[in-house]
Amino acid sequence: MKKINRTRLKSLIMSVFSFIFFLVFLQLHSNAGAQGSKTAVSLEDTIKAKQYNKEGILAGRLGDFELSRDYFEKLKEIREIQYGANSHRLAGTLINIGIQNKNLGDYDKAIDDYLEAEKLYIREYSSEYPRLGFVYGNLSTIYKIKGDYLKSYEYSVNALRLFSKEPDHYYSGMILSQAGIAESLFSLKRYEEAIKLCEEHMGQVTDDVKYYYSSLLARIYSELGEIDLAEQYYHETFALQKKTGGINSYDLGIEYTDYVKFLLSIKKYDDIPRYNDLSEEIIAKYFTKKSIQYASVMLNYADYYSLRYSEASYLSDFNLKKQDDFYKALDFYQKSIIAATGTFENTDPKSNPTVEQSVSELQLLEILKKKAQCFSALGDLKLNMNKKNEAVDYYKSGLDAMELAIELVHQIRTGFVSEDSRLFLSENQQSTFVEAVNLSYKLYKQTGDESYVAKGFELTEKSKSASFLAAVKDSRAKQFGGIPDSLQSREDVLKINISNYKQMLYEESQQESPDSIKLALYSSKVFYYSEKYTQLVQLLEDSFPNYYSFKYANEVANLDEIRNRIKNHDAIVEYLIDEPKEGQYSGGLFRFVITNKEFSFSRTPIDSTFMNRIEFVYQFLTSSNYQYTTKADYQHYAGSAYELYRDLFANLNQDLEGKNLVVIPDDKLSYIPFDALLYEQPDTSVMNFRNLPYLIKKHSISYTYSTTLLFEYFEQKKKADHGLLAFAPSYVNDNRDYTEVAEFRAGLLPLQAVDKEVEYVSEFMSGDIFKDSLAQETRFKQLAKDYDVLHLAMHTIMNDTLPMYSKLAFAKPTADEKEDDGWLNTSEIYNMQLNARMAVLSACNTGSGKMQKGEGVMSLARGFLYAGCPSIIMTLWEVEDESGAEIMRSFYRFLSNGKNKADALRLAKLEHIENADPLKAHPHFWLAYVAVGNTSPLFMGKDLYFIGIVVVIILALVVDQLRRRKKKIRNG
Template sequence: MGRNDDADAYYLKCMKIREAELPYPNIALGGVYYNYGVFLTYLGRTSEAMAYSQKALDNYKAIDPDHPRVGDAYLSIGQKYVEFGDYRAGRDCFLESLRIFRKAFGEKQERVGTIYNLLGNIYRLNGDFEQARIYVERGLEITRSVLGPDHDRIASALTTVGDIEADAGNYPLALDAYRRALEIRRKILGDDNPNTAFLYFLTGQASREAGLPREGLPYLQHALKIYGDSDMGESEDMANVCASLGLTYLDLAEYAVSLSYLRKDLVILRQLYGNTHPYLADSYSNEGLWFERQGRLDSALYYYHEAMRAMSLDFDEKDIYATPGLTGIMLPYQFLDILKMKGDAFAERASGTKDLEAALDCYRRGGELIDRLRSQYRSQGAKLFFQQKADPLFAAGFRTAWRLYEQTNDRRQAEAAFWFAERSKAGLLTAALQGVADRPFAGVPDSLRLHAENLRSRISGAEQQVNDERLWPSDSTGRQLSLLKSRQTALQSSFDSLLAVLENRFPAFYQLNYGTATASLAAIQHKIPDKRTAVLEYFLTNDRLYTFTITRSDVNLSAADRPQSLDEDIAYLRSPPDRTLWLREPDKAAADYLSRSHRLFGILIGQYLDVSRYDRLVVIPHGILSYMPFEGLSSDEGVDFRQADFLVRRCAVQYANSATLWAADRENRSGREKKLLGMAPAYGNALAQTNIAQDLNFRGSLGPLKFNETEISQAAEYFPGSILLNGAAATELAFKENAPDAAILHLAMHALVSDSLPMQSRLIFAPGQDTLEDGLLHAYELYNMKLPAEMAVLSACNTGFGRLAAGEGVMSLAHAFRYAGCKSIIMSLWPAEDEGTAKIIARFYAHLADGLPKDEALRLARLDYLGQADLMHAHPYYWAHLVAVGDMAPLRKSRTIPVWGWILAALALAAAVRIFRVRKS
């Protein structure tokens, strides 16, 4: 440290001389600011480094805004933003740096390639691996063309490729990239260079993560030798290798060797960082894991607790039952892991309620932390964050609360379990909205939205600066720490005030991005309108199926083993009938389906409810259950679909992503004039031959829809003044021009729902003549539209078949329509027969015109279809695909006679008058 202190003093002395002698701005003055910022970054004093990098930037920009030194300063600041976790600001800095370097040097320049590599890393951290690959490959191409194939910059870019593939779980590709980078380093730096050792370490670590610990051992041991033979034997890099070796030997069940390496890691980090540091917390967590694998839970809990103490700047409690608050946590994402591990150890050790309550406290605190981090999901890779951290914690919290409820029969524990279930479903929605916050929202001024994003980023940076100052004080008086804390408090106060404005003026936007309110069981009971309505909420784990059965008078909780055939049964019930089997053995085909249907009816409904006592069910599905319409489940078995006792014969069913959203739906009512916009594009065979359906792994075919024009024409007969746009007139631009004024939107067109990127899901309109619209209405575009419709009918194929990941429910175009203002959605869950859908929709509107609630109108429309269907077309595949979501209130109180009805009535009256005249004469 002595040499670092000397260097620090020399930098400050040089800076003082140049500030006194050189005019402002000046390249040399900017240079000392820039270099001192680099030096402070090396020392880990990131907040101070940021300040000097900013001074360098201001100096250079005053000389020439497009000077290459400005690009260097943006590059340095961008890297610090990445360290703060503000990836959006980091990306913006890198893009500005890229613009400047390309203007100064052209595309084929070394620094341009480096920035492409850094941008690729940003997208990796965002979880957008496809975009990350594009940027890194471009950077590799440029760097190779400038520096040749065997340069250290090539090795760095290949390392980023390996990081991308490792994060994406593509370990063979990750290992290939690391090994290629390793060979370059060995060739140009030698086999005993510390930079080469780093790639040995990465290769060994990736091998362990790939489930190949034995293959990774030689790489880790070689890295250990290189560091040991150099002056880095007590370095952070050496500690990382020891930790990875300890975990590798733990996977190999060589416990003594494993513990020796884990202990060495801990010793090095204590020497480097004292008692408080994120890396030290990680080391304690690894030792806790070692003891947990041995079944020594008392010791595991001790080490997990020590990890909490090492991660928190405000917590020094030694009682393992104590849990720190959420202030002063250095790395919240890593702290979430510690909370989960400690909670798991308490839950595993529990023989009574004390340890279970301690576990629940850990999980609840984790849930609160997730809510705090919720607005950062998008900047930390929303889907990966939810899959890897949030969802497992919610599931563990749910199971623990359920165990406590079973032991105590305490309603508070039932409420806790319900809270975890609802928070899980809210997190799924947030994860699906990755990237939407970067786009405009309808009615929300960009200035407010961007100001909120900016404040959030500045708060994150301010918190990091406070933590840095506490770890590495820049003065002995504490004045700098006090100043930084005051800035943090002021920023948080500004952000809280802005959130209050957003919540008051733009409640839908606020709830989508910042709201964390969760309805209680009691609140859901209060929202149930009558004793003939029941709510069924499900929560699925890998091995259990949990059910809340909620009525106005009672709440029942039930748990059962998850059926081994659940996924297979649901896939079967969604599949079209085998026509060959139907022709040869129709009774067997029907019996096979009804047997599975009956089994699932008993598992999901029959054991909880006597459906004869209810007229309406509200289903809150979870995971794979989101893919299945419950109306097609049968309470009996048989061989004839026309006689089967399907649930549709007993109850109307509606669906919601969460009970909290369902309760909010019931508060929305409108008395708008009922004007329908119907759209039915014409699709030629050529569209089915394009690659559009393969883009982003879309499901569904794109063949012609023969009955979509008939469908919207029949719907329009009940709504005078309807606007019908068929064929080439059904363009995206026409939709955007007419939809805001319609009370009913009926879109009989193809929809493509992305499995991997829900916000890229899209409706396919007729191609337009304008250049502003591409004929593809994306889900993210709907968030910037105002569609105050009473109902949207999305009868297109696969409208509701969204992405399923880590228990995710259906996240598709349907939610985007609801955010835009549509109070209810009728959507399809699979590609259905065009003609049958048109028949059901026609009857649906007829029953709506009689003043029935939407779910009841849909139920009766299905029964009308079943009443005239032949044996095969009575199969639920042909009628169960349409489901109702949202506000089910009737559209109107009394029936409106269709136009053709008035014509018939007029003809009948004319005939009657003529008959009367003839008789009179």
Template sequence: MNPDSLLQVQFDRAVGFLKKGEFDFSIQSFENAILTINKGGLSDKNLIYRTYVNFGVLLNRVGDRKRAIEFYNEAEIFTIAEYSQNSNKLIPIYINKGNIYNDYEDLIKAENYYKKSLSLIDIVNGSKWESQLYHNLGVIYYKKKLYSEALTYLLKTLNIKTKQKTGNTSTTRNIIANCYKKLGNYEEADSYYQKSISEVKEINGFHFYLLGDYYLNYAVFQDQIGNSDKVLSYLNLAYDVYVKNFGGKHPDTAHCLKNFGDYYSKRNDHLNALKYYQKALIAETDNFNNSTVYINPSMDELDPQLSILEILKPKANTLQELYSKTNSIPDLDYSLQTYDLCLDIIDNIRIAYQDEESKFALSKNEKDTYTEAIEIAVELYQLTKDVKYKEKAFRYAERSKSASLLSSLNDVNAKNFGGISIELQEQERDLKLNIAKYREFVHDEKRKQTPNRDSISGWQNVLFNLNEEYNQMVLNFEEDYPEYYSLKYDTKTITIEDLQSRLDDNDVLIEYSISDSALFSFIISKSSFELERQKIVKDTFDYHLEEVRNCLKTNDFSNNSADYYKRYTRSAYQLYQYLLSGKDSLLSGKNLLIVPDDKMAYIPFGVLLTKEADSTTMNYRNLEYLIKENTITYHNSATLGFKNHSTSYGVFSSKSVLAFAPSYEGVNDSILFTERSYRDKLYPLPGVKEEVNNISNVIHGDLFVDDLATEANFKANASNYDVLHLAMHTIIDDENPMYSKLVFTQNSDTIEDGLLNTHEIYNMNFNARMVVLSACNTGDGKLLKGEGVMSLARGFFYAGCPSVIMTLWTVEDKTGSNLMSNFYTFLSQGLHKDDALRQAKLEYLKTADSLKSHPYFWSGYVTLGDVDPLYDDSLVNKLMYFAFGSVGIIFLLLFRKKLRRKSVA
């Protein structure tokens, strides 16, 4: 039998088994077919294509998604090579890959595959897959909780299928029902649920696998509307369908068992709930079969994905609730062990995501999981006084902060030390720059009043292909460089012991973690580790934060009344009570290293008041600011601040500082600033030239001022300097933080647009030990749960700068120049960066009048990251002694020479 005939027989046999639901035999037949393909000598391209695609479909159906992706990748490579990049044969491949990433909850990647498929449909003028793609996009938007948008796509799908009288509409109707349920339209929801169940029974029979989904969704709906008597019956119907089609070990079976657990948990039947959660874990994993509810699968026994999390999290919560009834500490400890496993799974999922948006979404969605783990660890510490629980609570707090940034920096570190050649790293960087460039093209075009849809579509196609190339490159790195893989997947956070070994004697690090009802403070010095938990009402806490922030950000002092002063001083003192009061013996005169949580990142702690103010007299200068007692710096997390802590010192050199001060006179409308919203923000900054000139008088460096302060000059020179100082405008994009911009001088003679976006900074490589972003709002931005503030400063950390001086609001031009001059003067004397900034602020306050002593003028600059001196004070002192000594010697020689002349005379 020739190879093509053999493959046809194997393919037909595999599909036959698949249709009958005999999945094991089908897999065996497909594997035989793949062996035939690998031997070569085949001429039937379409049969090879169908074999790859159908095997992927089967593997996905039985829950082996990793292998399914492998075969879809093989199908994609084969199709592009044998047909073209625009072949309609790619559509089912991309749809199925999208479905798998949809299952993995990597919604950004899934959406990209679906939209790419839609673009291919347009190219071939076909509509065969159109309704399915609208359905899939509806599912994506449903998962994003955009229920109205989801309904738009789903109803469009239903309309197409109804008109064409082709295809089963039951799945679409069932998701529509879910949308109506979420939107509170229970009558429509009930109608669509019943129609979907009736249709699939009529067309496919009473045991068709999709019926399990419909019964399950209807059971959840019945529970929500209060029909408790119907819930278990529909859950049992769903379970029977799943087991008949997939057996006891399958994700759908596991999901059904999890819902049994939810049913009993809602009714406080904790033991039954735990029993079903354990059954769900067994069903979700291949090699775990332990029915004891106090045992969890190990990481080696499970495939880390969100479906496992959705079982483990309610199990952990139920164990916690069981403890509240039994007061059995082991129940609470088992709850913590289960949360521990949840956090390990989250770490693994995050690393697998290659798109930043997916990582951010994961951090946001799982922030509460970290908070709940902290709550339990703290409670166990208070119950047992066992220090291991205190250390665990700190570790959880660390893992909950800037996790995506740490993951990205681990990836950068892995490339540098994992054996990947410089050439390959350059290729990867070029690829990421191209991806960023085309994303910017799409982003900017969409902002226009009449965007060019053809241009957007073309760029999105280029983007899709670039992302595919990048994904394949990352897979190759992981397969070909084991050391890279090991370093990339290292999710360890800094330990208390390691942190204490890196703190100076006068340092105290305070890390905060906040929930809706509690504020946790981890207070760590060289020789002590304290943990405090205080009950709060978060809305009240946030109110005081907003009051202080609103006062600090204002630059309209026409209404600076006694009432305004009273509001500020009351909230600034109240926040001190929340955050630092009662710790005087630990904190007096210390260097405070603050790791904020949530909205705390928006305010400088230096403006908190250590004593109540006299509200009868308005005097900002004489208020008891915290900065008068402590130096203060900030870290995204202790791990990011100290894991790669550097203590190296620089020396004065002609290339010590690179400073930029652009001009905004007559901004060129013909370049980029066609948007009035941009042009109106770019008023002249007369103080910036004075600022950089003053700096150059203190520390030698190179200045790029006015026409020389271009984006092109910055990119060409930035990697060669020890300190970068950027005194310029910024444009903050809260909706799309990666498109916030530093604004350089416009120059029509360059290919650069004069706007350095955050995503461009991410793809640069700096060697500077400090960057000073002396521009407006460089530390401000959108707050993402679990990640912190998405500011321009974050980009510089990613690009290799360990220390950033940034601003939290729009700084006043003249004051900023004054502060920065003093800051560099104190730096040159060997002070730590945080102390130099503190001294500059205190120096300013000494001479400021009653208006200019308002915190708006002087407190906006803060230090983030490493605070080591740029110049060793001992080296500075030696240079001074040498200078004074040299002068003394010269005078002595001149004096002796003069005496000698007198004696000769």
């Protein structure tokens, strides 16, 4: 989190550069094009306009941003009279007003100012007008402050692109944009690219910009653990800043603040007081005690007392000294919070502001997290001192602060339009949720109060697939929020355009010699349509309050609701991993087990051994060398699978007896099927895969991304008119050169058993099957929405770098096919609207993909869930053709007999194990298939039909007897 604050401070420096340059530019061009004014203006107003502009510039340079904004607002009023309210000549003044609103912390108002300026420029000129670079450069700064680093990067890139159209005229703008790009790359953790950009431009700029690159390199090398290089660049930055601004310059004060954070990160505590005092002395000259800059200084003091080592001869002395340090730290954390908020003044560390009082949400989030961690550490210390009541009190205060931090995470997420930005936030804030759950567990352990189980579960749910949940909520909100079809259609068109141009941009960038003209074109198109999409989202939120409230409600399923809705024979097992960090501390595995009768909350300490077991089991199951498995590998697998079972299901045998398990995994656990775990330590003296005590022999197992998604969004009644839609391309003579993936550069290899597989499926379900060259992407897109079950047996091409461009490989397009290319991307699936109750993705690796912390595996299957299909059968690795076809045949047979999806899959796997030869009993052959989402049956079982017939006969007999009796009475 430390880089968030650094980024904010550096952004302010860049905005000052931008502000000064822009004002100079306006001065040079203020008289350009003076002809054609709409209204005659008095000489007095013209003089006033020049005076307001001059005073606004001066006040801005002095740091009186409020006064500066007032002057520019007055200037805007005069220019509206001169040129009209829609004149592009107002754009420059709007940018200046936006800069002052940004400096005053009113970021949303600043964005509105910049977007209004953008609109005026585009109306008069075009979206390629170079001076739009000023608008986009300032928007980049705003989004950097708000933590949307991806959007910030995109604005900086487009500012540079526009300035580059007239490089001689906008050279300074290009310099600033290049620096902004480097800053964004750092924030996005693309360190190598940022280093390259810094080194490329450092020799081309003057010292007053060079020190910015030097400072950025210091931060990058600090993050990379290159301590000596970081130290070198920090001191080089100090020298440059003293040379250009003197020993008391504003920039030097900011840099000292940054340097203290570096010293804290390397635990070099002796030098910290001196540099922090210097930082405070300089910052106090330029800012009040109600500023984000002063808040950063106070935060450094707090971190110093919270983290530094205490020297003591005896344990009691150590505890007292450490306790005293924690008290000091809490006082400074509170001072930092007061400085970082608008009206909050309470000096009691146990009190917290509201979300609305924050100036910078990201900065307040960082301070609250650290304060909560300090409370937690103080609570642990009190327990060691046998003061349980005080410990509980501090844990409560820590949880209060952490819950506010989580509310801020949600607030920040709601401001992000791009899913990529939301995913980046989820990854970086996962530790916030883990710490909050940890505090809930500590409180539950010390008090036995079950309300902390409910709280821990709620926080765990909020940590799971938040971006996915937000996207699903958005889709649902449009249905109930009164959004007109025309606006929804407009949104669909924009999303399709963004997706298409992003794909074209990606594919061109993968070429051996990318076409720079195409890259620039595609990049500008992505930016253009993304801007339009952002504006549309804003329109929807402003115009449809029901849509807004539903979309942004931060609600998840609570424990009582789940227990009321869960079936008698089901049990939910949800995990959250506090991953152990190398050389720092052991981690923890949190586990919630929920049935309709009881629940439990536990934490198991884990270390690197636990993570290594997961890695080994995954590698063992997915290895293509399964036919060469040695006895040593077999024994290693058996041992690891049993130890993992003990870690994951310790003390649960009785509680889960006879239950169907619904598993919500976390982190790397998402890569392994729990069927593979062994519930007993087996005899491994002889290698026999068939007889191992797999967990599947005791339970059917399904998976979901979160309990909230399962119960609130993965339920669907039959809507489609038709039954089965199956596709099975054979790829015979398919020589498509898919150069992204080396495996496919010689074309797609034929799949021998897919024809057989879809024929097997048709034995149990009626519908339409498209094989070989008929298995076209276009046909699938046209038909999919009308079918109840989708079955796709084909190649999958995974893209772990950009998961949205993983794809299903349909048949090679025919000569007359011009609409589609035969590759169905995940991003395209997201834009579909499906009515199917189940999709079977019997392709290779449809459930694998990039692990996204806080979100889970970014797989193709995820796209089908988002598109409206509540139940997925997917694969975790490449499936052997013949075995896969037989398992699918058995699966559909059991499904047609009325079994639910998880049971049908379990029985199909067990049948395979029972009938397999020694080689094909290897888990690689049968474990890849897993069920995700809603597992309800698709068909009524034959036994139910029989019962139904019996009931009908009995009712008929009863009715007949009653009729006979009435007739007899009448006759009597």
